[in-house]
Amino acid sequence: MATIRDVSKIAGVSVATVSRTLSKPDKVSEKTRKLVNDAIKQTNYKPDILARNFRTRKSSTIVVLVPDIANPFFSRVIRGIEQTAQRLGYAVLLGDTQGLREREITYANMVYTSQADGIIQLDCHIPFEDKNDCTSPIVNACDCVRGSNMPTVQLDNVAAAKEMAKHIISLGHTDIGIISGPENSTITNDRLRGFKQSLEEAGLSYNPANRMFGDYSLPSGAMAASDLLSKPIPPTAIMCMNDEMAIGAIRQAKKMGFSVPDDISVTGFDDISFAEFFDPPLTTISQPAEEFGSNAMEMLFDLINNKEPESKNILLPFNLVIRESTGNKK
Amino acid sequence: MATIRDVSKIAGVSVATVSRTLSKPDKVSEKTRKLVNDAIKQTNYKPDILARNFRTRKSSTIVVLVPDIANPFFSRVIRGIEQTAQRLGYAVLLGDTQGLREREITYANMVYTSQADGIIQLDCHIPFEDKNDCTSPIVNACDCVRGSNMPTVQLDNVAAAKEMAKHIISLGHTDIGIISGPENSTITNDRLRGFKQSLEEAGLSYNPANRMFGDYSLPSGAMAASDLLSKPIPPTAIMCMNDEMAIGAIRQAKKMGFSVPDDISVTGFDDISFAEFFDPPLTTISQPAEEFGSNAMEMLFDLINNKEPESKNILLPFNLVIRESTGNKK
DNA sequence: ACAAAAAATGTAATCAATTACATTTTAATT
DNA sequence: AATTAAAATGTAATTGATTACATTTTTTGT
Incomplete structure (x- = not known):
């Protein structure tokens, strides 16, 4: 696997310039940019995300705690999360918890070990050993925790x-x-x-x-x-x-x-x-199951990046769908 | 957040000893082990997995490519993957691909950027730009690619x-x-x-x-x-x-x-x-949907760790379940 | 009590990127 | 042409753990 150093040698520039070509191309002259890009192609260089994450101290990954992924409603929510996460540049780690507190804590700890930048919790628990630990970026969707100040996306x-x-x-x-x-x-x-x-x-x-x-x-x-x-x-x-x-x-x-x-x-x-x-x-x-997911992800994105989210308690609309399983009392 | 250096200072030992206490406790004397563990408790130290992953060159993460996570069969397979992955010490990244080649490639590239150690593919595509790239650890479950030598878990x-x-x-x-x-x-x-x-x-x-x-x-x-x-x-x-x-x-x-x-x-x-x-x-x-997942994960584990899997083409049993939607021709 | 072997511990390099800061090059202004 | 400002590039530190190798301590056997 080619590293940034290999590329820099071939292009005849410093590693900083290679890095800049990738992250801030406008800070690099057109001439060197071409040099670098050619070298990247030649070496088939792909930046090591692990190294980048380590250096920048963020994983660009979030964890989803879900009681049961085989539940059709939750799986739609997760689809919404995944799509928005991808758009915002985040990967989604799946934490099927079976509603077990122990597993929730295991997964939630990923934030402390910098494996994940934030948490979306679909169950109605606080996934921390200590309730005061609830300082990491977390959003609760679907079934919220009564009396906590966790941001939520909910139905009325x-x-x-x-x-x-x-x-x-x-x-x-x-x-x-x-x-x-x-x-x-x-x-x-x-x-x-x-x-x-x-x-x-x-x-x-x-x-x-x-x-x-x-x-x-x-x-x-x-x-x-x-x-x-x-x-x-x-x-x-x-x-x-x-x-x-x-x-x-x-x-x-x-x-x-x-x-x-x-x-x-x-x-x-x-x-x-x-x-x-x-x-x-x-x-x-x-x-709107997918919207639970996308709203939760957007809110979490704001929390991770220290932006104040527009609202910390989103209510989504519902709809009574009358079909044929209900009828007049005989 | 406390680092290994903080712990080593408080325990009065070197960082190597702290690291060893965690990974190979039997190589550390009981006395120092206690010293270190006390310091860990005192500082509430949690090893930075990002740093560890970076140093050891593996992410302990796998990607699952699934055409549609809201499909009840796939979500059961994923449940099987997740459970076995957790048992084997792996995290599961979710890649909902909608069957789009482009997305599959994006997710599969995570292996090259060391974001993931391997891939489980639930769709019948080779998720690489170049078919010869198929050298990274990958297992195909459910719907296999005809004529490829990808390891598979399938039904007959x-x-x-x-x-x-x-x-x-x-x-x-x-x-x-x-x-x-x-x-x-x-x-x-x-x-x-x-x-x-x-x-x-x-x-x-x-x-x-x-x-x-x-x-x-x-x-x-x-x-x-x-x-x-x-x-x-x-x-x-x-x-x-x-x-x-x-x-x-x-x-x-x-x-x-x-x-x-x-x-x-x-x-x-x-x-x-x-x-x-x-x-x-x-x-x-x-x-046996969950078994597709657990078998695929176990096989992938072997591939990642360069162990020869027992079989590279697992066939799982099926069962004809006769209920009431079929009857004699009238 | 001494030498040799084994066990425990420490030192410092390493992983691959990013980035603050320093330096060089180029452009603009007079 | 000289001066200054702006743009481009380079140098080297940094991130936090792991681990090869070196050194010290302890144990064993005589």
Whole structure:
């Protein structure tokens, strides 16, 4: 592998000039520039990024902490991150954490060892051993940490869930089941809050026995639905906190002989690509997944470069998509 | 940030001893080891990985080139890569290439600039400007490059498709549609070959007009199915080259008034998590997606460290999963 | 107690780029 | 032509760890 010194020798100039030709070509005379570029071609020189990163004390790399990369929503967010990162000259290190604190810390430490310049966290944890360590550039996307001052890119989950619940109630449903995410999740709590608000506004009361817990997976949705629908008087609608659990729930409902939406309405959240193609097509909340990623990356870029980001708490718009999994109460 | 020099001063030893305490503790006496470890704790020293990587001339990082990270099958493969990489002490750089040669080359160049030690390629291209450059550690997983000597981790796609076709034929179908991937894909061609073999063995002839092209996406499956089912005499079975296209096809078939599997049988490939939960549950070929990733990573590890891998062409097992999207020809 | 061998530790070069500062060359102004 | 300013280029320090080799200390065997 040719080094900058090889190039400088062949071109008959100093290493500084070679370096400048690459980074600030306008500071180099046309004549030498040509000399250097020819030598670069001749030697097939590629600057050693490792050496450059070491010298400049930055890695041009960021870490993404994601609880599960196989989740279709997260993978879209990551796609958004990756594209923007590439545009801004950053590489993306993948940290699939399975939601494990230990792994999050391992990956977050990469910032301290200068392997990464910043972190995008998609889970609702602070990935540091010491909460006060939260000084490194970090942005929280999707599911934020309540009560921390971490910059965030979020949906207005309260409003979205409220709108969804309103839609369900407007169809005449009064006994509504909930399949929620884990208890410690901020988005879960926000969405529950929105749900309750709509109930209240409609003069309905919240029945905690109608809430089942899932883990955002297909089988967990099926299991929760099974519990809900086995009740002596099952609810006539089920609001799920993501599309996978909704799909699992519908599958289970059909298995148990219920018709969707005739006997029971089911709603999702996220609008993953499968939602539209399911039978029946899923009523859900669509979110601009890629934009979560690109906004988070842009904000992180500002933080890394000590620019004040325009906003430290971005709210992205949602959209209630009414399809055929919801219908009037019979 | 404390450096190794700070630690050495506080511990009253040389930097070499500190370095050794970390990398080869058995070469250091217990007494000094304690001294050094105390100093490390006191200073909260974390070795600068950037400096280490620079000095040792390796990044302990690999790049994964993936055509689309939002594809559920690929994201499982990546999960397998990530887990094994972490176990082996490697970080994973994500290269979402959208199948673009230009991006593949950009990412593959990271090996030349020592940003990465090796490459796992999930698409069927050679990611080098010059094919002879293919000397850096690289492993091809999932969809291999025909006629290159790149090490691979693959499915026996010919056998899998053959088995699937056999199943369809055994149900009495003779007019079978194919929804295939793009023409240049190796897995597409292999699967087509397997399909043809089963036809031949059953004494049936292959009808090129029954083959539609998709791009592995849900809508492309729906469109292809629409073409197939609009024929004066539509096929009674459709074999799709992945689950998404199969789901898209079933959705379209239902929309057009066909019943699956009564009027038409549909099969997928991959056994993504949604396959089981779809209505009807999809007959498909299951693949050990995570193992593609872990095997590829292990092989790459050997290549990077100049160990001869046990095998340079790993074939992974598949499984025909018969569910309810296929049935006897009426 | 001494020599030889083994273990522990230290010194200083090294990796490949960037860049502050010094020096030289060129251009502009009178 | 002389002076000054501006542009171009060069010199050498710097980044933080690793490690070959040199030196010192400890252990072993007699």
